[in-house]
Amino acid sequence: MYIYAGDALARYGFGEGHPLGPDRFNAFWQAFQHSDLVGRCSIKAPVQGTAEDARLFHSAEYVRRVRLLSELGVGMLDPDTPIFPGIYETALVVVGTVLDAVNEIMQGHTAEAFVPIAGLHHASRTSSAGFCVFNDCGIAIEALRQRHRVRRILYIDIDAHHADGVFYAFEQDPDLLFIDVHEDGRYLYPGTGSENECGSGAARGSKLNIPLPPGATDELFFSHWPKIAGVMERHHPEFIILQCGADSLAGDPITHLQFSDQVHYQTAKRVRDYAQATCGGRILALGGGGYNRANIARAWLRTLHGLIPDQDGNSPD
Numbered sequence: 374m375y376i377y378a379g380d381a382l383a384r385y386g387f388g389e390g391h392p393l394g395p396d397r398f399n400a401f402w403q404a405f406q407h408s409d410l411v412g413r414c415s416i417k418a419p420v421q422g423t424a425e426d427a428r429l430f431h432s433a434e435y436v437r438r439v440r441l442l443s444e445l446g447v448g449m450l451d452p453d454t455p456i457f458p459g460i461y462e463t464a465l466v467v468v469g470t471v472l473d474a475v476n477e478i479m480q481g482h483t484a485e486a487f488v489p490i491a492g493l494h495h496a497s498r499t500s501s502a503g504f505c506v507f508n509d510c511g512i513a514i515e516a517l518r519q520r521h522r523v524r525r526i527l528y529i530d531i532d533a534h535h536a537d538g539v540f541y542a543f544e545q546d547p548d549l550l551f552i553d554v555h556e557d558g559r560y561l562y563p564g565t566g567s568e569n570e571c572g573s574g575a576a577r578g579s580k581l582n583i584p585l586p587p588g589a590t591d592e593l594f595f596s597h598w599p600k601i602a603g604v605m606e607r608h609h610p611e612f613i614i615l616q617c618g619a620d621s622l623a624g625d626p627i628t629h630l631q632f633s634d635q636v637h638y639q640t641a642k643r644v645r646d647y648a649q650a651t652c653g654g655r656i657l658a659l660g661g662g663g664y665n666r667a668n669i670a671r672a673w674l675r676t677l678h679g680l681i682p683d684q685d686g687n688s689p690d
């Protein structure tokens with residue numbers, strides 16, 4: 374398991390006091406360093422990405438716009454995403470780091486990698502959205518297709534918010550299996566992801582949206598697992614991306630789901646078992662959202678526990 378850590382990655386945030394502040398990385402990192410996971414993971418430094426990397430998914434015009442606004446250094450990219458000086462380069466670190474993880478996995482140096490500050494699933498091909506400048510999930514999918522000749526990919530997302538930036542970009546793509554459990558869009562940003570949004574044209578049935586009501590607990594989450602497992606088993610992916618946003622845990626200040634960290638642990642463990650059986654164990658985990666600092670540490674550590682079996686080959690329950 375490769376874990377990407379370092380100041381360049383931690384800097385992606387919108388200032389102290391903002392829900393997506395730069396202190397999120399340290400909330401995870403402090404807990405990680407005191408956990409039993411140290412010694413079972415290789416720590417890797419963040420990597421600077423390029424405009425060309427961002428253009429794998431985004432339009433050239435949008436990438437240029439972010440660079441220009443970053444030089445100005447003030448204002449808003451969209452109603453939720455403030456601009457700060459250097460936001461372009463900072464956002465490209467997330468991109469470059471995720472692509473480095475994709476490369477390392479595809480070269481067989483590791484089967485699993487985790488990038489804590491990543492999983493920015495709201496940005497569309499032509500715009501930022503919801504604190505997300507560049508959509509590293511979409512960029513990873515395009516990099517797998519364009520640079521690594523991998524077509525069949527499973528994207529699974531347990532962040533409280535619907536991954537609209539990923540969903541709509543690949544809505545007509547039958548080779549992108551998309552599974553997203555999130556808070557019902559009638560109650561939470563971005564408002565999309567109803568269960569009848571299941572892909573269009575040849576891609577119909579390749580997208581599984583599971584909206585849950587505010588207050589939903591583990592029991593409701595796990596009641597949907599047979600459906601998730603059934604869809605996964607029909608797809609045979611070559612690569613799996615897991616967005617393990619921490620904002621679905623009880624106590625998040627901006628969402629209303631009430632999961633315990635068992636959701637993150639069990640999802641990671643089951644996805645890992647599936648990856649072992651289907652795609653040589655290849656999983657890229659992306660941290661996603663999460664605005665309660667204690668929950669960030671808990672959700673991401675439990676995800677890692679699920680992805681890394683202990684020395685006896687078992688995972689701690």
Ligand SMILES: [Zn+2]
Pocket residue numbers: 532533534618620661662663
């Ligand atoms: Zn979220």
